Amino acid sequence: MYYNVFGEKVSRKRYKEMVNAQKNRRELIAARLHLRRDLLKMGLLTAAGTLAAKTGLSARAASLGASPLPINQPASPPTRPFIEPMPVMPVKVPVGSLHPAPTVEPNTAAGEGRTRPHQALTMFPPKKFYIVRQMAAPIQLSPDLPPSIMWGFDGMVPGPTYVARYGEPILIRNFNNLPEDNGGFGIPSPTTHLHNGHTPSESDGNPCDFYDIGQFYDQHYPNVLAGVLSTHKDEGGDIREAMHTLWYHDHRVDFTAQNAYKGLAGFYLLFNEFDTGDENTGFRLPSFPEFDIPMMFADKVFDEDGKLFYDLFNLDGVLGDKFTVNGKIQPFFQVHPRRYRFRWLNIGPSRFYEFFLLDKDNPNAKLPFWQISNDGNLLPRPVQVESVRLGVAERADVIIDFSHYAGKSIYIENRLRQVNGQGPVPPPNDLTPPGQGNLVLRFDVVLPPVEDHSRDPAEITKFYDLPETTEEPRVTRTFKFDRLNGQWSINSQFMDCQEPRFRIQQNSVERWILMNLSGDWQHPIHIHFEEFQLLSRNRKRPPVVERGRKDVVRLTENERLELYFRFRDFLGQYPLHCHNMVHEDHAMMLIWEITPEGDTILVP
Amino acid sequence: MNKVKRRDFLALSAATPLAGGLLTGGTFLESHRATLSARERVRQRYFPNVTVVTHEGKKVRFYDDLIKGKIVTINMMYAHCADVCPMITANLVRVQRLLGDIIGRDIFMVSLTLKPEMDTPELFRQYMKGYGIGPGWTFVTGEPDTLELLRVKLGFTYPDPEKDKDDTLHIGNVRYGNEPKVLWSACPGQAPTAWLITALSFVTPPPLKRKLLSIAQSVRAAQK
Structure with missing residues (x-):
């Protein structure tokens, strides 16, 4: 049997078309036939600019509602969804002692x-x-x-x-x-x-x-x-x-x-x-x-013979066409009809997700759940949501109550459209209709009822208060994230391990402005060491699930973000970087340092 | 539920593309891949062994003669580029000078043209003279289709097809790698010179790595 990336059964013929379509486009481009005039010459492109409806050519594009993968990337072989349980990682066990014993100075x-x-x-x-x-x-x-x-x-x-x-x-x-x-x-x-x-x-x-x-x-x-x-x-x-x-x-x-x-x-x-x-x-x-239960989401792609593939020369962002959770492609997970806490983490390398719960028998039904934390930090109180969007490295702890779904199967569905490393498709076309996204995991609510002593999130009125953001920042710094002739940059400069770009005074408060003037790239920005509060997105209050403490923030097209920090306790160097790991690797990163004195460089 | 048979999907993924006659490079019997080394897989996917022309006017094979068995930098440029190329070339010239005879002996530099119809070997020789470029650095031109194929294979592209046509939007990065070790990454052509040399040290064996790091350190010391 054959399946598309949504885990839907498709005929052998359909699958063949999908593979062909992907392959054809790749090879057409590789053969330098992607230029309009060539495609027109070959009769493969209509005057309107769409690929002619020849068998195979547009099948994948049509079924994905998206353009095909980058040309050097293979289409993964078919895999059957929901035939293996989601693994849960074992807890790491400590040892009695270390030999040689740890030392303050490097040994x-x-x-x-x-x-x-x-x-x-x-x-x-x-x-x-x-x-x-x-x-x-x-x-x-x-x-x-x-x-x-x-x-x-x-x-x-x-x-x-x-x-x-x-x-x-x-x-x-x-x-x-x-x-x-x-x-x-x-x-x-x-x-x-x-x-x-x-x-x-x-x-x-x-x-x-x-x-x-x-x-x-x-x-x-x-x-x-x-x-x-x-x-x-x-x-x-x-x-x-x-x-x-x-x-x-x-x-x-x-x-x-x-x-x-x-x-x-x-x-x-x-x-x-x-x-x-x-x-x-x-x-x-x-x-x-x-x-x-921790859940790690990672998209992968495989070579024609099923070996894990990585697109070495793609500097835009690497997307997979297979969706893994805890190291398995499209697993299922059996649950009791009670509340669970899931710790959702997107490890990329480049894809963003927006997860919904889906009842396949009733795809238009809204299945709300609770988001209790953002980036691993409990929100002031639980927020009822219908979806959670995660850039690379973002986390969300959620509580799902399966007592409503006893005997049923419920899916985690990613409805966010993304076709390349630029980031998800911008609104209003960012989401697929219900049931047409990527089915990432299936919950089977088949285990017997058990006691549930956890508190109903609806009754939780407070976790922790937010630290105040009233103290006047010692300095306001601005960081512009850009693509300069293909080079990933911060304030028109590039990563260099040896040169910290600015110095923060130990135990001081800073305000950082993150800017993205590019019209077509998104960057999940991560700052090490201290959590920040996102004060504004384009001078407006951020959505309620972002009114907490965070360490990654999605910087979307033409956006200006305002972050509030308090750098405390330790000294030393840390990075600020884009967590689209491909951008990060190609220099969209800088090193800063906490020192007793600090500096006041405004545009580091 | 039937298990997908291995030979089925191998056969499928090797399915003949519709426009069979159009396809030039890159097709091969997929079922043979399982036995291929990682190095060979990478070669097949990214380094077409096409014929190109060097600044000396010699016809050479891209993979066999310029990449195979080498530690290399690869970038794209054209002689009359007034935008970002001169700054990147100047930076790479600094790298070449600082590394001295390491370039041409242990590390090789390759610059591919974006405008093969304009960049003749003769023009390249003038360009090299103008910058004082020494041996170990090959400028490459050839058939436009060939250079276009290399551009796309090596990822000097923009995902938006319209913007991809603008040569200045995707050429800023220098690929660096160790071909036999299958270590490949990239670094901005306008990165600090010492950092470019440091990045090269990531893919070089220990004795040379130490040498590169000490050169990078002395560059920094001189700047201070």
């Missing part, structure tokens, strides 16, 4: 790749230690595809889930056990960023802190609230800055997209006395791990 003699001393190792001594190895492993993303050699933490894709608690510092020893032979893409000198930990610079996973095969790197995660050494010393940090859904991923400068696409990503959950992981205590959110 170069023992093979550590770190270059700077730990700032806070003795201040926040680790209570747990972990060993993780970046290594290659055969990974099968669908039973209909052969395994591909991917790179994973402990050889797993996605990597294991770290479960951490505020007040319980940890140290992770990363070993680079990657192979010299990259299998076609990726570079075996990684650096792992904990997105978006309040982490000292030397443990942040800075893009420039990569290390070689055979080396290790100790990353110290204090698991402290912002303000712990400054504004909220006495309370052990500002509780309003609590973060709960983090993730870790490779951040190797110039090669992040390749390495993360190859599998180097996983979840890091951070609990505290309010978000406890136990639905009988604190905010009473569904219990981890039974009813609190």
Whole structure:
């Protein structure tokens, strides 16, 4: 049987047409027949400019409602949807101790790749230690595809889930056990960023802190609230800055997209006395791990013979035509008829999503659910939504109550149209009609009823208050994101590991203006280390789900965003970058630094 | 439910395109791919072994003679380009001077023309003289169709077909890579010179890597 990317059955003939259409366009262009006059000459293009309705040529375009994939990219072989369960990543288990023991100074003699001393190792001594190895492993993303050699933490894709608690510092020893032979893409000198930990610079996973095969790197995660050494010393940090859904991923400068696409990503959950992981205590959110499930969305593409493919020379953004959740293409997930918390994360490399719930028997029915957090930070209170839009690296924790759907199947459907690395199709044509998007995952509400002690989000009136944004910023800086002759730039300059572009005074407040004057590109912008509040989009208040703390913001065409920050506690260098990983790799990134003095460069 | 048989989808994906006779490069028996090395897959997809003409007027094969077995930079330009090309060329000239005989021995530079109908070997030689460009850097022209194929294969494109026609909108990046190791990335042609040299170090083996990093460091020291 054959399926299109929506998971709908299609005839063999139809499938053949889809493959042909895609292939034809690619080869036509490759043969330099894409110029209008040539196509006209060949009788393949009508005077109106549409491809002639020859068998095959427009089939894929018609069925996708979109233009075909970039020309160097293959169409993935067919895979059957919803035949494998969604995996849930195992919780990472600590070790008793590390040998040699972690040191403040880099242990170069023992093979550590770190270059700077730990700032806070003795201040926040680790209570747990972990060993993780970046290594290659055969990974099968669908039973209909052969395994591909991917790179994973402990050889797993996605990597294991770290479960951490505020007040319980940890140290992770990363070993680079990657192979010299990259299998076609990726570079075996990684650096792992904990997105978006309040982490000292030397443990942040800075893009420039990569290390070689055979080396290790100790990353110290204090698991402290912002303000712990400054504004909220006495309370052990500002509780309003609590973060709960983090993730870790490779951040190797110039090669992040390749390495993360190859599998180097996983979840890091951070609990505290309010978000406890136990639905009988604190905010009473569904219990981890039974009813609190991380979901990592990653689109992939496969070669003609089913091997994972990455388009090396595409600098616009790489899109897949297969939708994976937790490392499986279009899986199903069996649930009990009760409330679940899902932690949705889009790891790109370049695609944006807008997820809806779909009842296929009644596609026009609106199926609301609750969004409780944005980028892993609980919103002031739950917001009932019908959809969630996620740029690359954005997260949303949602609560879905399956008690309404006992015995049924409900799909996660991506209705956001996107045909290339420029970003999603702009409104008003951005969304497909219900039932015509990409079916990414199927929930089967088939497990028996069980008790549900979690609180109904409708009854939750408050999580944390938002930190105030009344203090006058020390400086307002402006950043313009642009494509200069094909070069991805910030303020007309390019990434350089060695030259921090500006310096922030430790423990100060700043306002940043992000500008995108390009008419046709969108950029999910990520700032390391500190959460910001989005004060405005084009001088208007942002939508309610964005009135929280964030670390990634979608900067759409011709937009001006206003961000409010408070940079606290630690010193050192961090990046600001576009999280379309392809843009990021090709220099839409800069390094800034927190210093005791700071500077006042307005357009860094 | 029937499992999709492997040979079925292999056969399907190898299905003859409708306009069989039109297709020039890139078709091959898909069923043979499973045994291909990663390097060979990348070669087949991105590096057509087409005949091009160098600034010396020699006919060479793009892959065999300019890319195969080498650490290379690849960029696109044309001699009369007054926009961004002169700045990128000047930056690459600085790279060449700073790296000295590394260029031509360990690392090679390739510049492809966007205007093959104008850029003759003769014109390129004048252009190189004007910039003081030394050996190890090949300027490439040839049949317009061939250069267009290389442009598209190497991703010097804009997703909007109308804007793709504007040569200034997509040529700013320099591809760099190590062909046998299948390490490929790209960097802005207008990036700081020291950063371009640093980026090259990402794809070079350790002794040369150290050399490049120390050159990059001295460039920075000199700027301070």
